[in-house]
């Protein structure tokens with residue numbers, strides 16, 4: 001999609017520190033990390049959020065692609081054994097600022113039990 005920053009990163013038009021990539025998914029370091037490990041796992045196809053994922057089977061399959069990337073990225077980032085948090089912000093009140101579906105993998109330190 002035009003003017004979508006993550007579509008541009010997926011297309012290689014904007015640089016990013018890529019951790020892992022396959023046909024369907026790209027994972028790269030967040031530009032403003034909140035923890036020692038902060039990677040965004042992003043389906044290459046433009047889907048705005050988790051709500052629109054459910055609208056058809058082809059989009060829903062993107063979730064499978066994201067989930068399959070999780071252990072690979074976790075292993076590469078050294079958090080597969082220690083653990084991490086996987087976060088999706090959805091919509092304005094959910095704190096989503098980039099309207100292209102993505103999941104934050106955050107870790108590399110003790111994140112505690114509380115979400116907020």
Ligand code: 5GP
Nearest residue numbers: 005016028029030031032089095096097098
């Ligand atoms: P959201 O708030 O939508 O859940 O998360 C968007 C994330 O994308 C933020 O953590 C922000 O730092 C990150 N981000 C925004 N623009 C860029 C960019 O151009 N490159 C990278 N690597 N991360 C970005």
Ligand code: ZN
Nearest residue numbers: 004007046100
């Ligand atoms: Zn996009």
